[in-house]
Amino acid sequence: MAACELPKTPENERVLSDLPQALQALEQSRDGQGFDHNLDWVRQLMDTLRIGDSLTLRPEATASVVRAYIEHTMYNEGGIHKLYYIGPMFRRERPQKGRYRQFYQIGAEVLGSDHPTIDAEFLEMLALFLERVGVREYKLLLNSVGCPKCRPAFVEVLRQALEKVKDQMCGDCQRRAETNPLRVLDCKVEADQPVIENLPHIIDHLCPECGAHFDHVTKELQQRGVPYEITPRLVRGLDYYTRTTFEMTSDVLGAQNAFLGGGRYDGLSEMIGGPPTPGFGVAIGEDRLLLMVEQAATLKAGDALDVFVAWMGDTAQQPAMQLVKTLRQDGLRVESNYEAAKLKKSLGQANKLGARFAVIIGEGELASGRYQVKDMAAAQQEEVEPERIAAYVKEKSQKGSH
Ligand code: HAM
Numbered sequence: 001m002a003a004c005e006l007p008k009t010p011e012n013e014r015v016l017s018d019l020p021q022a023l024q025a026l027e028q029s030r031d032g033q034g035f036d037h038n039l040d041w042v043r044q045l046m047d048t049l050r051i052g053d054s055l056t057l058r059p060e061a062t063a064s065v066v067r068a069y070i071e072h073t074m075y076n077e078g079g080i081h082k083l084y085y086i087g088p089m090f091r092r093e094r095p096q097k098g099r100y101r102q103f104y105q106i107g108a109e110v111l112g113s114d115h116p117t118i119d120a121e122f123l124e125m126l127a128l129f130l131e132r133v134g135v136r137e138y139k140l141l142l143n144s145v146g147c148p149k150c151r152p153a154f155v156e157v158l159r160q161a162l163e164k165v166k167d168q169m170c171g172d173c174q175r176r177a178e179t180n181p182l183r184v185l186d187c188k189v190e191a192d193q194p195v196i197e198n199l200p201h202i203i204d205h206l207c208p209e210c211g212a213h214f215d216h217v218t219k220e221l222q223q224r225g226v227p228y229e230i231t232p233r234l235v236r237g238l239d240y241y242t243r244t245t246f247e248m249t250s251d252v253l254g255a256q257n258a259f260l261g262g263g264r265y266d267g268l269s270e271m272i273g274g275p276p277t278p279g280f281g282v283a284i285g286e287d288r289l290l291l292m293v294e295q296a297a298t299l300k301a302g303d304a305l306d307v308f309v310a311w312m313g314d315t316a317q318q319p320a321m322q323l324v325k326t327l328r329q330d331g332l333r334v335e336s337n338y339e340a341a342k343l344k345k346s347l348g349q350a351n352k353l354g355a356r357f358a359v360i361i362g363e364g365e366l367a368s369g370r371y372q373v374k375d376m377a378a379a380q381q382e383e384v385e386p387e388r389i390a391a392y393v394k395e396k397s398q399k400g401s402h
Contacts, residue, residue: 007050015045057090060238062265062281063272065109070274080112086286098256098288106289109281114266116213118280119244120220126248126260126282127226134296135289138250138259140227143203143234144214145182147242148267150207155181157200165195185233201232213243236261240268244280252295259288306393308350309336312343312362320361323371323386330390350376357393 006012022045026038058064065083068074074081085107093099110118123140130138146154162177162184169177170189177184185196206214221228228246236245245263253259262282269277307327311320320336327334335353337346343360350358360372360381373389374381375396384392 007052009050011048012050015049019045059091060089060283061085061087061105061107062109062238062262062279062283063240063268065107065281066111066265066268066274066277066279067272069111069277070269070272075112075275075277078112080110080118082108082110084108089283096256097254098285098291100287104286105283106286107281107283109279111269111277111279114213114243114264114278116216116244117220119217119264120224120226122280122282123221123228123246124224124226130248133289133293135250135292136296137252138248138292139229141231141234141247141249142218142221142228143231143245144206144210144217144243145235145241145245145263146202146206146210150205150210151202154200154202154205157205158182158184161200165198168192168195182235183237185235186237196233202235203230203232210243217244236263240265240271242266246282250292252292253288256288258285259292260284304333305335305350305353305355306332306357306397307334307389308346308353308355308358309334310341310343310346310350310358310360311337312340312346312360314340315363316340316361316366319366319386323359323361323389326386327390327393330394332390332393347374356397359389 006016019042022038022041026035026042029035029038065085069081069083085105087104088102089105090102092101095101108122110122127140130136145151158181159177162173162181166174166177169184169192170187173184173187173189173192176187185199187196203211203214218228218230231247234245234247235241236247241263243264243266245261247258247261249257250259251257260282262280264278264280266276266278268279269275309320309324309327311317317340324334324336335350335355337349341349343362347358355376358374358376360374365371365383368383370383370385371389372381373384373392382392
């Protein structure tokens with residue numbers, strides 16, 4: 001931007017387009033009628049006007065990493081480069097839970113090979129990372145978006161299919177059907193979903209090389225024991241992708257359910273003036289990952305209790321206290337009600353604390369000398385002698401955890 005030029009922000013553009021009208025209205029109201037109102041209008045516009053440097057905030061870092069790789073001629077070193085970054089990114093999006101204008105990404109990129117083993121190993125690494133941070137409730141969505149050789153033909157097939165159905169779709173889809181048909185697949189409007197379900201799938205239109213690449217990736221994921229779901233709609237918003245694309249989503253996140261995403265971008269280096277350098281990478285949305293880690297930690301804390309001893313009636317208190325003590329001596333994590341309570345209330349508390357088992361001691365149990373042991377998750381219960389309860393719980397817990 002040259003000195004003295006106004007930054008071309010959307011706010012400034014609006015001021016510049018409204019200002020002539022506001023000034024004209026002010027001029028015309030000089031006799032008094034509406035003058036104050038029009039003066040306010042002009043003042044408001046002038047207050048909105050921003051004069052200063054134009055700043056560009058990065059929305060992501062894959063392109064920057066590739067640019068740095070080119071700038072520092074890292075390709076001269078040969079071989080494969082594995083790089084990572086952690087930092088704030090900025091997007092002018094409508095904020096909501098899990099979607100911010102400043103958010104944080106942990107990114108990793110592998111540059112220098114288009115071998116499908118890279119893709120599979122990378123996805124396995126992500127699964128391992130998530131296991132380490134205690135996150136288990138998620139899905140890996142997988143697709144291939146082909147390459148510049150096969151994608152244009154698919155876009156044409158899609159455009160033709162859209163021609164027949166676009167009138168039933170939202171305004172955005174109608175526009176995208178002309179300008180960028182692939183983005184129609186991204187649409188989240190509820191009413192459009194049945195139409196989108198029936199559109200052609202890009203993986204059925206891959207060239208032989210892209211098809212073989214995708215087959216190799218999926219086969220290796222199976223061999224490595226990494227579960228995935230092929231998701232034909234996953235085309236991703238950024239236009240540098242080729243072949244494998246993926247996202248991981250979780251129901252605990254709400255509407256913004258993707259906590260990481262990425263894929264292969266074999267043509268990006270050439271697009272920004274570098275030598276051909278295939279690449280594959282991910283960006284983890286750190287804010288969303290933390291929401292998931294918090295959620296997983298809550299579940300873990302809930303799991304931490306082995307037994308809740310629920311006793312009813314004063315005569316049960318003493319035997320209950322005795323049982324709590326012996327179970328604790330046996331190394332189990334145990335809680336109990338401190339005063340006589342109704343069974344329903346005690347079981348509710350056991351549930352809240354995430355107890356794996358509840359032991360129920362009431363009049364009937366005292367008379368028979370066998371207590372009810374309830375498996376809270378399976379909603380089954382069995383009668384067990386007090387001295388056998390610790391062994392019973394340990395044995396069942398071990399079976400349950402395999
Ligand atoms: P992306 O899908 O645009 O990919 O972003 C990756 C992740 O960043 C998303 O899955 C999400 O968790 C998080 N994210 C995106 N926007 C926001 C936001 N406004 N607020 C909070 N979190 C957000 C990329 O950025 C690519 N550079 C990934 C990549 C790396 N592809 C190849 N290498």
